[in-house]
Amino acid sequence: MAASDRIQFVLDGNLVELTDVDPTRTVLQYLREDLRRTGTKEGCAEGDCGACTVVVAEQRNGKAELRAINSCIQFVPTLHGKELLTVESLCRGGESLHPVQQAMVDNHGSQCGFCTPGFVMSLYALYETNPAPTRREIDDALAGNLCRCTGYRPIVAAARAMYQAPRPDGLLHPETLAKTHGESLAIEHDGRRFFAPVSIAELAGLCARYPDATLLAGGTDVGLWVTKQHRVLDTIIHTGRVAELHTLETGATHIDIGAAVSLTDAMAVFVDQYPQLEEIFLRFASPPIRNAGTLGGNVANGSPIGDSMPALMAAGTTLVLRSADGSREIGLDDFYHDYMQNDLRPGEFLERIRVPLPGAGTVLASHKLSKRFDQDISAVCTAYRLELDGDTVSSFRMACGGMAATIRRARQCEQAVTGQPWNQATLTAGRAALAKDFTPISDMRATAAYRLRAAQNLLTRFYLETTGASEETVYAYGRQG
């Protein structure tokens, strides 16, 4: 199929077509600077405050899927084939307010008003995707939006009240969206290139041809390379439109997750199989980041404080790596070599993540510590998989984030525990071994001493959880109040 240089998306019912776009121009810059559409705000330019929140809609399996994303770190070419909604879209030029907007007015949900358009868009995404959210679901929907004025209570009230007004007509234009072309994108601008292939063979070919290219999945990290580090990216290959990378299958032994599957979708399937992981995934970034970001990106990027990998590693996950020469499979625990260095060879990319299904009697758990519950990067993140044969530990794996230059297993702790009775003495031995496994660093998130002590105490928490002596986490406890 021939590649096109036309980016097409829908805005206010119109099919917008762009050519010769700077491939790293952000959606926020495009809205504010090119269109002078200034309702959407910049608060941080790193996807952490939510003032820039917009909603994108795309057709998936014959259904419109609406999701809030951070426009400040999303590159314009990734809009291709989607409908973009901003705060201005909701009230059609201020004629009449959408129920979400009216509820914010009625409940005094704005004070300075700067964060408000972002909140409105997160609420709108909630409105369209959840007809009766619980308080926890409201909190989660708003986890990526910071407000410094109101103390949030009136915004939560608006989230409850917004369903009371008559439902207005839908804001989407699927017939216009259907007119966007399905070809690959190939854009060149000022000597820099952006490719968005639609097949895995095409992707493999591009990776072989441009082995130094930046692979762009959700852009929740790469976006910051541009907005914060001012890096110039010569060649970008976007994985988001490759059909084969969107597979999400639960088979007899494994969950197979394509590398371009969003964190939101991957986690839903993951939590289905491993309900104990719900809290850690709730605490993983925010909905706009999980909507844009991919599990594949989290794994391949390989940050030592990535929150998915401890659980994946403890579960025994393997990765399918692909290149023009074929594919190979590698254990996640062998994938990371050193700080931000992994086993990918030039021209190779991550195709699939294969997570074993839980066996009978297998316990998998993961714990995260940070200064704030939501949208905070881990000081420490731990995960464990335990199998017992009677009282004896037949198999134990533990992986930690925030404790070393990569996410990695706690091999000495595993050795101290495996084969032993699952009791207090073994716990004590496991705790002591953790101190040999890791020599963490001190930084703005935590001191080395806290990291080690907390990791040991989290092992104790896991012990208590698996011996029936646990008390809830403070978050679960608070929810009952």
Added chain:
Amino acid sequence: MRGVVGRALPHDSAVLHVSGTAAYTDDLPEPRDLLHVAVGLSDHAHARIRGIDLDAVIGAEGVVATCIAADIPGDNNCGPIVADEEILASDTALYAGQAIFAVAADTVDRARRAARLAEIDYEPLEAILDPLAAVEKESFVLPTETMTRGDAAAAIEKAPHRVSRRLTLGGQDQFYLEGHIAMAIPQEDGGLLVYSSTQHPDEVQHLVAHAIGRSAKDVVCICRRMGGAFGGKESQAATIACIAAIMAVKTGRSCKLRLDRDDDMVMTGKRHDFVIEYEAGFDDHGRILGVDFMFASRCGISADLSGPVNDRTMFHCDNAYFLENVHITSHRCKTNTVSNTAFRGFGGPQGMHAIEYVIDDIARTLGKDPADVRRRNFYGKTTRNVTHYRQTIEDNILEDLFDKLEADADYRARRDEIRAFNAEHRVLRRGIAMTPVKFGISFTATHLNHGGTEMGQGLYIKVAQVAADELGVTLDRIRINAADTSKVPNASATAASSGSDINGKAVQAACRKIRGRLTEFAARHFSVSEAGIDFAGNVVSIGERELAFEELVGLAWFDRVQMFATGFYRTPKIHYDRDTFSGRPFFYYGYGAAVSEVVVDTLTGEYRLTRVDILHDCGDSLNPAMDLGQVEGGFIQGAGWLTSEELCWNDKGELTTHAPSTYKIPTCSDLPVDWRVELLENAANREDTIYRSKAVGEPPLMLALSVFHALRDAIATDANPLPDLRAPATPEAVLDALVSNGS
């Protein structure tokens, strides 16, 4: 109450906010000749600047001009009170992140990229990076102050019990969602129009005029609204406006400087962090007999507003308690870090944190309920009612308020229930605390005029409500305009919770002049007595006749009646001798109290606010919806200050928490699970404020001291009742306190 005053009306801009049509400075139409400015920052905490090579900057794509200190046409100063802070560092860089040069380019992106290309030759000098090091080296931005009443040393010496402690108390970034921004547009004949996100347009006008070597008449500053400020745009906005203005004058083109969030957090001042030492003597009942405080605050490189901030710390280290024998030492430490500034509470919170810690220590030493010890030390109504700065408290309603909240929140029974819970649980532990707030309003006699700025607090709607009622018209007849120095000159900052008090009264005075003129005209025109004329509901009753308001205005126009007026208000009664720290610095006090309950995980130090009850005094509220918003928002902001918001510097003096990825303000899920907030009813201000309301901007922030002490309550055990909990009480700080406590 009549008309619209006192009604819970929405914010005047609410519809604009939710539809994205409220214009902030960066949303304004850009002049065709606009350039974008970026700043180059110091890499060193303290270094002599041997040379600045900007060749690569000037050669970068899109760059039009650069500017260093020597290029500034006027004064290279942005210090608001003391002229001690350079706009651009000239010879010496005084902190990591200080602006050294500016660059203007055709796009924001190009300006920011170019700003990274400078070659600056530094000669590193020794840096002072924390308050205690500054005290040791006697490095101060302003002289050390002391305040004394009675003989604290003798009282402590004689007291049956004593406690002493050193506290560390973190600072706080304002984290307004809209970062600093200014756009300067050259006007004819040397004039300059500056759009600035500022709480203090008047100061921006004057500092910009000085910086560009013109006089104040040549500069106009306008601010319609800010996307939050919280004190962070009181003095700090001037630096940004000055840089934009200097570049506009240099290039002859419009120039906009919008700081990137990271630069904003690195370059602009925050709430002062403190080291506090105290020693207190007390009796068997927990009554304080004598207390000695040492405050050392990180002021940074210049005085900025640190003088009045630290004065307020000294004024508020009594909070609600009568201190018969007290000695206070206040060091204003000069450090090689960003110059700290105003932040909601303005030094008051730090003083109140100190005395609340003292009270908590006393109660725990004696094994008493801290709420009882608090009550034992409250100011009296007729005796024990003079502050350590010799102001007699005439409006004390605290004890009644405290009692009501204690009952409403079921404090005693819950405290017992929590103790039972803690006895049964190994991992989770709960805590509860009840703390009061007494906060002085109307400090300083220089608030003279109206011209307030809107930062989200609802000042404009409150002022519009006053105007509507005074003129007898409905709210839709009132239009609210931007703060503009060419319309309202010499206004003071919108700060110190003073916005409604001052601007409400000034608008009332202006409206009464207009109404008086209209009344006089109508009486003359229709030959009725002035007493027979009334304004209400857009209708003017003139004897038997009724006229639409605009009809009367039309008739008055033909009669050449002046129908504009200015109003003027100056806070009465306040006087104060700075040399002896005595007098009446405050017109009145705002009161409140809160009960907070937490649950703590003793394995990790994580915690959660499970229930909060608040009772707060807003006088007769001008707008209960706006006031409730201030109480709730202030409380959560205060809770953030004392829990998750941690500012960190590395050993090179660089701020390492300069973005929301690393600096964590509360989110939605941090709200108390069960949150009950009430405004005190039938609480008319005994002083003659606008409709007997009370200022509400700052006092609620300190309600969050209850969160901190609830955490300490959860950590404390009978075995070791005085855990050493630092603020902010991050999970790590809580775990440290638990471990030091032997848990």
